Amino acid sequence: xxxxxxxxxCRRYETSVSLLAAGALPEADREQVLAHFAKCxxxxxxxxxxxxxxxxxxxxxxxxxxxxxxxxxxxxWMAEVRASVRERDxxxxxxxxxxxxxxxxxxxxxxxxxxxxxxxxxxxxxxPKPVSVAxxxxxxxxxxxxxxxxxxxxxxxxxxxxxxxxxQSQPEALPxxxxxxxxxxxxxxxx
Amino acid sequence: xxxxxxxxxxxxxxxxxxxxxxxxxxxFCALAQAHEHRLFxxxxxxxxxxxxxxxxxxxxxxxSWKSIGxxxxxxxxxxxxxxxxxxxxQKHTRKLxxxxxxxxxxxxxxxxxxATLLERVPDAQPLSSDALAQAETDARLRxxxxxxxxxxxxxxxxxxxxxxxxxxxxxxLGLSVGTVKSRLHHALTKLRKMKSIxxxxxxxxxx
Numbered sequence: 001x002x003x004x005x006x007x008x009x010c011r012r013y014e015t016s017v018s019l020l021a022a023g024a025l026p027e028a029d030r031e032q033v034l035a036h037f038a039k040c041x042x043x044x045x046x047x048x049x050x051x052x053x054x055x056x057x058x059x060x061x062x063x064x065x066x067x068x069x070x071x072x073x074x075x076x077w078m079a080e081v082r083a084s085v086r087e088r089d090x091x092x093x094x095x096x097x098x099x100x101x102x103x104x105x106x107x108x109x110x111x112x113x114x115x116x117x118x119x120x121x122x123x124x125x126x127x128p129k130p131v132s133v134a135x136x137x138x139x140x141x142x143x144x145x146x147x148x149x150x151x152x153x154x155x156x157x158x159x160x161x162x163x164x165x166x167x168q169s170q171p172e173a174l175p176x177x178x179x180x181x182x183x184x185x186x187x188x189x190x191x
Numbered sequence: 192x193x194x195x196x197x198x199x200x201x202x203x204x205x206x207x208x209x210x211x212x213x214x215x216x217x218x219f220c221a222l223a224q225a226h227e228h229r230l231f232x233x234x235x236x237x238x239x240x241x242x243x244x245x246x247x248x249x250x251x252x253x254x255s256w257k258s259i260g261x262x263x264x265x266x267x268x269x270x271x272x273x274x275x276x277x278x279x280x281q282k283h284t285r286k287l288x289x290x291x292x293x294x295x296x297x298x299x300x301x302x303x304x305x306a307t308l309l310e311r312v313p314d315a316q317p318l319s320s321d322a323l324a325q326a327e328t329d330a331r332l333r334x335x336x337x338x339x340x341x342x343x344x345x346x347x348x349x350x351x352x353x354x355x356x357x358x359x360x361x362x363x364l365g366l367s368v369g370t371v372k373s374r375l376h377h378a379l380t381k382l383r384k385m386k387s388i389x390x391x392x393x394x395x396x397x398x
Contacts, residue, residue: 014376015373015376019372022350024372053383056328056332057382059329060351061351061353063325064233067235069228074227076249077249077253077256078220081219081223084256
């Protein structure tokens with residue numbers, strides 16, 4: 001295993017070398033990096049190459065192709081800008097802000113609904129609630145129980161007076177054959 | 192050559208920008224007209240096709256009008272426009288890659304390759320030998336930059352072609368300055384090792 005890289009001080013200055021070549025090294029680091037270059041020949045050679053590369057890139061970037069922008073380009077973007085302005089002026093101001101749409105609108109509606117429910121529960125704590133018979137005063141309880149008994153009795157009577165469909169349609173059951181008045185011997189008995 | 196940003200005085204520039212951010216189309220048009228020409232040239236340099244460059248430049252200016260409210264002045268207006276242009280170009284190349292290529296467009300043989308190269312040479316005055324050499328160097332450098340991974344290419348283009356400072360690059364790309372430094376370092380290291388351009392700074396070719 002090559003362990004030289006562990007002790008290679010130049011590794012610490014790798015990024016600084018590139019930044020120096022690109023003209024983007026902070027002033028604070030400049031002194032330290034230049035002090036290293038004074039001692040390190042390989043870093044000096046590397047930075048010299050990178051400076052040439054950076055200069056070539058800058059020059060290539062400055063030499064843009066000598067082409068004129070076509071007239072249609074201006075027509076295109078200007079038409080789009082004017083159209084968007086017309087659209088903006090013609091659209092009435094929306095009731096809701098532009099960010100309150102879709103999922104946000106759904107969640108905020110749900111939240112508002114819950115807030116209303118909580119508000120009414122808190123603001124009307126004495127609202128009538130269903131009570132059980134056990135907590136009523138004894139006299140009232142008796143009256144209610146009597147009413148309930150009367151109602152059950154009335155239901156039973158009503159059921160008895162109205163024959164069911166099955167009872168109506170079912171024929172009367174015949175007595176056994178031996179007890180019938182005109183019953184003769186059966187075919188088997190005669191035989 | 193004066194940059195478009197320098198055409199207006201400090202006060203005039205701020206005033207125009209403020210009006211544009213408030214939605215004044217006339218102010219935006221004044222700004223955009225000043226940058227239109229350079230933006231188109233940058234688009235041609237990127238995609239090397241005037242028709243595509245026109246589309247990209249128009250899309251960039253329309254998008255900048257829609258999002259001018261988000262421009263906070265922390266970088267130059269031209270840098271901001273260039274970052275939008277790079278983004279549009281990136282989308283364009285992705286779309287091209289995902290589209291199936293018809294067999295008829297594939298280069299076949301040396302003759303087709305030479306014809307493709309000739310198409311890329313702009314129709315202009317006959318160039319001198321120096322100018323030709325320079326044009327060739329530029330083309331090789333641009334090819335090398337194009338061969339970089341996207342995240343490295345963006346940083347190189349903004350730093351060297353647009354001459355933006357590192358904090359400005361960090362702002363327009365939404366990165367930290369440390370990330371920009373690291374990407375710039377890796378990009379330069381990769382470019383330095385590219386054999387196609389190594390003789391630009393090392394004529395003997397020894398690395």
